[in-house]
Amino acid sequence: MSILIIGAGPAGTRAAEVLVSAGLRPIVIDEAPENGGRIYQRQPAGFRRDPRTLYGFEAAKARAIHDVFDQLRPSIDFRPRTLAWNLRQGVIDTICDGKASAVPFAQTILCTGAMDRAVPLPGWTLPGVFTLGGSQIALKAQGCAIGAKVAFLGTGPLLYLVAYQYARAGAQVTAVLDTTPFAVKAAQAFGLMRGGATFAKGLYYIAWLRARGIRIAEGVTPLAIEGSDRVELVSWRDARGTNHEAAVDAVAIGFGLKPEAQLADLAGVPFDFDPVQHNWVPRKDPSGRTSVGGVFLAGDGGGIRGADLAEAAGARAAWAVLAARGLAADARAVARLDATLAAGASFRAALERAFPFPAKLAADMADETILCRCEVITAGELRAAANEALATLSPSEVNRAKALTRVGMGRCQGRVCGAAAAEVLAAALSCPAEQVGRLRGQPPVKPIPILPAEAA
Amino acid sequence: MSATSTDVLIVGGGGAGCSTALHLAKRGARCILLERGQIGGQASGVNYGGVRQQGRHPAELPLARRARDIWAKLPKLIGTDCEFEVTGHLKLARNQAEEADLIAYLDVAKANGLPLIMIGGNVIHQQYPWLGPDVVAGSFAPDDGAANPRLLSPALARAARDAGADIRQFTPVSHLAHDGTQFVVTSGEHEFRARYLVNTAGYWGGAVARAFGEQVPVSPLSPNMLVTEPLPYFIAPNLGVVGGDVYLRQIRRGNVIFGGGRGQSDPDVPSSRPSPEASAAVMAKALQLVPQLAGAQVIRSWTGIDGEMPDQIPVIGLSRTTPDLFHAFGFSGHGFQLGPAVGAIMSELVLDRHTDVPLEPFRIDRFAADQSFNQQGQRHDASHHA
Numbered sequence: 001m002s003i004l005i006i007g008a009g010p011a012g013t014r015a016a017e018v019l020v021s022a023g024l025r026p027i028v029i030d031e032a033p034e035n036g037g038r039i040y041q042r043q044p045a046g047f048r049r050d051p052r053t054l055y056g057f058e059a060a061k062a063r064a065i066h067d068v069f070d071q072l073r074p075s076i077d078f079r080p081r082t083l084a085w086n087l088r089q090g091v092i093d094t095i096c097d098g099k100a101s102a103v104p105f106a107q108t109i110l111c112t113g114a115m116d117r118a119v120p121l122p123g124w125t126l127p128g129v130f131t132l133g134g135s136q137i138a139l140k141a142q143g144c145a146i147g148a149k150v151a152f153l154g155t156g157p158l159l160y161l162v163a164y165q166y167a168r169a170g171a172q173v174t175a176v177l178d179t180t181p182f183a184v185k186a187a188q189a190f191g192l193m194r195g196g197a198t199f200a201k202g203l204y205y206i207a208w209l210r211a212r213g214i215r216i217a218e219g220v221t222p223l224a225i226e227g228s229d230r231v232e233l234v235s236w237r238d239a240r241g242t243n244h245e246a247a248v249d250a251v252a253i254g255f256g257l258k259p260e261a262q263l264a265d266l267a268g269v270p271f272d273f274d275p276v277q278h279n280w281v282p283r284k285d286p287s288g289r290t291s292v293g294g295v296f297l298a299g300d301g302g303g304i305r306g307a308d309l310a311e312a313a314g315a316r317a318a319w320a321v322l323a324a325r326g327l328a329a330d331a332r333a334v335a336r337l338d339a340t341l342a343a344g345a346s347f348r349a350a351l352e353r354a355f356p357f358p359a360k361l362a363a364d365m366a367d368e369t370i371l372c373r374c375e376v377i378t379a380g381e382l383r384a385a386a387n388e389a390l391a392t393l394s395p396s397e398v399n400r401a402k403a404l405t406r407v408g409m410g411r412c413q414g415r416v417c418g419a420a421a422a423e424v425l426a427a428a429l430s431c432p433a434e435q436v437g438r439l440r441g442q443p444p445v446k447p448i449p450i451l452p453a454e455a456a
Numbered sequence: 457m458s459a460t461s462t463d464v465l466i467v468g469g470g471g472a473g474c475s476t477a478l479h480l481a482k483r484g485a486r487c488i489l490l491e492r493g494q495i496g497g498q499a500s501g502v503n504y505g506g507v508r509q510q511g512r513h514p515a516e517l518p519l520a521r522r523a524r525d526i527w528a529k530l531p532k533l534i535g536t537d538c539e540f541e542v543t544g545h546l547k548l549a550r551n552q553a554e555e556a557d558l559i560a561y562l563d564v565a566k567a568n569g570l571p572l573i574m575i576g577g578n579v580i581h582q583q584y585p586w587l588g589p590d591v592v593a594g595s596f597a598p599d600d601g602a603a604n605p606r607l608l609s610p611a612l613a614r615a616a617r618d619a620g621a622d623i624r625q626f627t628p629v630s631h632l633a634h635d636g637t638q639f640v641v642t643s644g645e646h647e648f649r650a651r652y653l654v655n656t657a658g659y660w661g662g663a664v665a666r667a668f669g670e671q672v673p674v675s676p677l678s679p680n681m682l683v684t685e686p687l688p689y690f691i692a693p694n695l696g697v698v699g700g701d702v703y704l705r706q707i708r709r710g711n712v713i714f715g716g717g718r719g720q721s722d723p724d725v726p727s728s729r730p731s732p733e734a735s736a737a738v739m740a741k742a743l744q745l746v747p748q749l750a751g752a753q754v755i756r757s758w759t760g761i762d763g764e765m766p767d768q769i770p771v772i773g774l775s776r777t778t779p780d781l782f783h784a785f786g787f788s789g790h791g792f793q794l795g796p797a798v799g800a801i802m803s804e805l806v807l808d809r810h811t812d813v814p815l816e817p818f819r820i821d822r823f824a825a826d827q828s829f830n831q832q833g834q835r836h837d838a839s840h841h842a
């Protein structure tokens with residue numbers, strides 16, 4: 001029976017490599033047109049930019065991942081452009097170019113990566129506002145910028161990286177607006193130091209931006225994005241309480257990453273609340289094994305740990321799969337991976353603490369702010385429903401709030417607004433965010449088209 | 457163990473239970489509703505939202521007629537219309553045999569005062585140019601429509617509470633008994649006592665009945681549902697077909713909600729999940745009715761758990777083993793429309809010992825009395841959920 005790897009990023013690639021070395025032929029599925037995943041996303045056919053331009057410091061790693069994958073191709077069953085839209089007992093349902101299949105598996109390694117998180121603010125639905133990741137993909141995959149004068153707003157290490165990549169590519173970076181105060185980051189300096197090269201790179205990006213005279217503000221409170229029919233202005237309050245604004249034609253917003261864990265959810269893997277990042281994270285053991293037989297997790301989809309650890313986790317989970325199939329493991333390789341993963345964990349924890357999720361910013365969102373952009377529901381409407389629940393049929397949680405207000409009921413199924421909605425609801429109910437729970441997942445994990453019978 | 461006494465205990469907070477609480481409280485009866493999870497958390501909150509009389513088993517029509525009257529008065533009764541819209545229900549035939557079925561039902565409708573208009577093959581394609589070529593005829597019920605299922609039970613419960621009912625969520629009933637004088641119902645460390653007990657526990661109503669020695673052949677029913685992203689609004693009526701293997705409606709925001717076939721469920725958890733095979737099959741059937749839905753994006757699929765009786769009609773009425781016990785469960789995939797009337801009837805049974813709606817066909821002991829009953833049911837409603 002097959003082994004199914006979902007996701008051909010760093011985690012999926014290294015998982016496939018270990019399985020192939022053990023003489024197995026895994027099926028590797030990715031909805032993207034090519035392998036590489038997010039950080040090492042391959043450019044479309046016809047684009048010929050050199051890796052250095054595309055991946056910066058990561059060029060060597062990107063090339064290594066691509067090379068490994070290219071060598072694996074004859075030994076794996078690679079299915080690009082294929083969305084895994086459902087997971088049930090021993091079967092993953094996929095769709096590729098309008099053709100649906102049910103793919104049985106004995107084991108699956110879910111290497112589905114992460115997506116970036118937004119905190120809604122006034123004007124965030126204006127044309128010209130992108131997520132941080134989206135703005136990076138525009139640059140990486142399409143070679144274009146989201147605007148000529150761009151502000152980067154949010155928090156997390158990616159904020160500085162993408163600003164740096166934009167500036168290097170020739171875009172005017174008007175401002176980098178970080179909601180995390182400097183002191184919060186400084187408090188983690190010791191832990192961050194363990195990150196070695198990764199930490200050094202982060203510092204380098206910031207120094208590089210400062211040296212170019214690019215405005216960096218920390219501890220800001222975003223106020224609004226304004227414009228008549230597209231972005232013209234971004235405004236914020238600085239740490240001392242003074243308001244500022246800047247003329248821009250695009251804004252990239254990103255508040256850290258969240259695991260793309262819908263397939264794990266459908267599998268029935270239990271989730272835990274991460275109190276620093278306010279993410280719901282699927283539970284797994286250090287090898288990537290979950291409590292659901294045959295289901296393994298690796299990479300950012302099993303908890304955000306970054307690309308390097310995604311590679312290690314992918315390989316480690318593959319060894320766990322081999323063990324589950326009763327095959328012998330290379331004990332030394334496994335020990336090495338375990339050591340890498342353990343060592344990386346403490347740096348990662350410091351990094352998470354250095355850029356915590358700005359829960360209060362989300363909770364304090366103005367009533368008029370559109371919280372759920374698919375269904376056009378404001379924060380005020382959600383608060384009103386919460387008050388109603390308190391007055392009558394308390395307690396409440398996010399699924400009930402969704403049923404009553406439609407928050408999270410649209411095309412994205414709460415993938416974009418879910419985290420912020422939980423904060424708004426929890427604040428309105430005066431309870432911790434953890435207590436309002438998370439939105440129940442249902443297939444499809446992303447939209448699928450209605451198809452005639454022949455295609456199915 | 458602490459204890460609370462009241463006049464009427466209601467087990468189950470779906471549409472049936474919440475409307476029972478409302479009607480009892482409005483008449484001044486003291487009652488407590490015990491719901492294991494959240495109000496409307498099971499079938500009543502996740503269904504297709506069809507408010508349909510057309511196609512119902514003749515035995516159900518008097519009840520459905522009464523429900524329809526209450527649907528029209530919801531704003532006055534509970535302060536919201538629950539997005540009930542009288543869109544009409546258009547039931548389609550895809551071949552001659554199905555068309556004959558529609559024609560046969562015209563008499564049933566007439567006998568029960570249900571307005572129904574037969575539309576022939578030519579006219580139907582003029583009136584609804586987006587219908588696929590396989591549609592040969594239809595019958596249109598102008599009084600039928602659809603509503604938002606997520607709103608009904610909470611709104612009923614809220615109004616019930618305002619009228620004096622005691623609504624308890626997260627209160628699973630684990631033990632039920634009659635001690636000779638009154639009912640004693642246990643939830644966790646708490647005991648509830650009352651002279652009357654109303655069983656509106658949906659699929660789980662079978663277990664409640666069993667606690668009083670009444671065996672009922674109720675099984676879990678999980679209609680498979682899907683919804684698309686919003687599309688330009690063009691499908692006004694709620695659509696069904698003879699045989700019920702697909703049903704489809706578009707809400708004003710543009711989303712198309714459709715269903716057909718069955719998902720899976722485990723009522724012991726309880727949990728349920730849609731079936732990809734059923735989803736694929738119903739997509740094809742939806743396209744047969746409305747070809748221009750091809751390529752529309754489905755954003756979610758789901759199902760739920762209702763109680764299904766072998767003859768596709770519910771159990772409603774007095775217990776045959778235990779005085780002062782009343783049942784209303786097993787709505788077999790079409791009890792959303794009935795909910796508002798079920799409570800009115802249950803309140804009459806409890807307080808007046810009588811209701812004008814004929815309940816004989818819904819007797820709980822009908823299966824014990826006549827094993828051949830299963831075969832008696834006609835084709836109207838078999839597998840017709842929604």
Ligand SMILES: Cc1cc2nc3c(=O)[nH]c(=O)nc-3n(C[C@H](O)[C@H](O)[C@H](O)COP(=O)(O)OP(=O)(O)OC[C@H]3O[C@@H](n4cnc5c(N)ncnc54)[C@H](O)[C@@H]3O)c2cc1C
Pocket residue numbers: 006007008009010011012029030031032036037038039040082083084085111112113114115116132133134136158161257260263298299300301305306307308310445
């Ligand atoms: C938008 C974005 C930009 C980022 N930019 C950087 C950066 O510049 N630098 C950095 O260090 N880190 C970055 N990160 C984090 C980095 O991507 C991850 O740490 C790293 O890629 C994790 O590797 P992975 O293998 O776990 O997942 P990924 O590399 O994300 O790979 C996951 C793959 O799974 C596929 N997939 C997911 N779900 C399905 C499904 N249901 N069906 C089929 N295929 C599926 C995706 O198409 C993707 O190719 C970014 C993350 C995001 C979301």
Ligand SMILES: Cc1cc2nc3c(=O)[nH]c(=O)nc-3n(C[C@H](O)[C@H](O)[C@H](O)COP(=O)(O)OP(=O)(O)OC[C@H]3O[C@@H](n4cnc5c(N)ncnc54)[C@H](O)[C@@H]3O)c2cc1C
Pocket residue numbers: 467468469470471472473490491492493494495496497498499500501502503504505506507508627628629630656657658659660661677678679680681758759760761762784785786787788789790791792793794795841842
């Ligand atoms: C997917 C789907 C689509 C449907 N579509 C339609 C439609 O379009 N039109 C239509 O008319 N009907 C439709 N139906 C049927 C309709 O939803 C049901 O018939 C109706 O909601 C049943 O209401 P109820 O109150 O009997 O049951 P429920 O809503 O299931 O309520 C019973 C309640 O009892 C509670 N309970 C059970 N055991 C206990 C216990 N021991 N202690 C405490 N509480 C308990 C449960 O938690 C539950 O909330 C559909 C059903 C489903 C599942």
